Amino acid sequence: MDDNYQTYLNRVARMTLPESFKTQVQHIQESSKFKTEDGVRKPTNFPGYTLITPPAEEDIKNADFYGQIEKYQRSLLESINSDLIVPLPPSSFHVTIADLIWDHAFVHANEKNPQFERDLNSCLGDLFTQYQQLRIKPANTVTWQMLGLIVMPRAVAVCLIPKDERCYEEVIQLRRLIYQNRKLMGLGIEQHYHFTAHVTLGYFGEIPADIDREKLTNSFSELNKQWLLNFPEISIHRAELRKFDNMIHYYRQPDWTNLEF
Numbered sequence: 137m138d139d140n141y142q143t144y145l146n147r148v149a150r151m152t153l154p155e156s157f158k159t160q161v162q163h164i165q166e167s168s169k170f171k172t173e174d175g176v177r178k179p180t181n182f183p184g185y186t187l188i189t190p191p192a193e194e195d196i197k198n199a200d201f202y203g204q205i206e207k208y209q210r211s212l213l214e215s216i217n218s219d220l221i222v223p224l225p226p227s228s229f230h231v232t233i234a235d236l237i238w239d240h241a242f243v244h245a246n247e248k249n250p251q252f253e254r255d256l257n258s259c260l261g262d263l264f265t266q267y268q269q270l271r272i273k274p275a276n277t278v279t280w281q282m283l284g285l286i287v288m289p290r291a292v293a294v295c296l297i298p299k300d301e302r303c304y305e306e307v308i309q310l311r312r313l314i315y316q317n318r319k320l321m322g323l324g325i326e327q328h329y330h331f332t333a334h335v336t337l338g339y340f341g342e343i344p345a346d347i348d349r350e351k352l353t354n355s356f357s358e359l360n361k362q363w364l365l366n367f368p369e370i371s372i373h374r375a376e377l378r379k380f381d382n383m384i385h386y387y388r389q390p391d392w393t394n395l396e397f
């Protein structure tokens with residue numbers, strides 16, 4: 137399902153253009169991942185497992201990158217100047233390598249198999265060993281860089297592109313192993329989306345009936361122009377199995393598997 141290198145570059149480049157913002161802004165929707173309680177937007181229950189880079193608060197190697205992402209998020213919120221976007225805590229910023237299982241599928245899998253977590257961890261551990269054997273040696277740093285802002289139906293994010301084709305293939309090869317693995321399929325793991333590397337900045341809250349969509353489109357476009365140059369790169373140096381109960385906290389046990397790139 138995932139694109140080849142050039143197709144990926146072409147697709148995500150289009151997503152950062154003003155024309156794309158104009159179209160996407162027509163279709164934005166309130167995210168169900170947050171709800172208002174006593175006037176405050178709080179995360180709703182949305183459990184699952186994922187394979188991600190270490191969250192920003194733990195990723196010392198990419199401190200400069202995430203520091204800039206936090207500044208970008210602040211600029212976004214200032215330019216929108218409303219409650220339209222529910223910002224994610226910068227400590228939770230990360231890159232998803234592979235979505236695994238979530239929400240109703242997560243609940244069903246755990247009810248069906250009381251050992252689901254152990255089996256998932258074991259399968260991924262075996263797969264990571266296989267992946268390391270397939271990698272071209274010596275392994276080099278897997279580096280990605282920011283391309284620009286993208287607008288999704290229920291969220292706003294910054295999109296990433298690989299530094300070169302090898303960096304892209306390092307990630308895509310891992311995703312192929314995961315989604316084509318029969319044991320993982322048997323656990324209910326399946327691919328739902330094309331890979332679009334990104335860091336989510338926030339989710340859409342309530343969409344006002346009188347929202348000025350043209351003004352919103354222009355705000356997104358101007359923000360992109362301001363931040364296009366001299367943006368730090370991110371090193372994709374580690375992928376970890378993490379569990380989440382909502383969209384702001386991702387945690388793991390010490391014995392859970394991980395992959396060093």
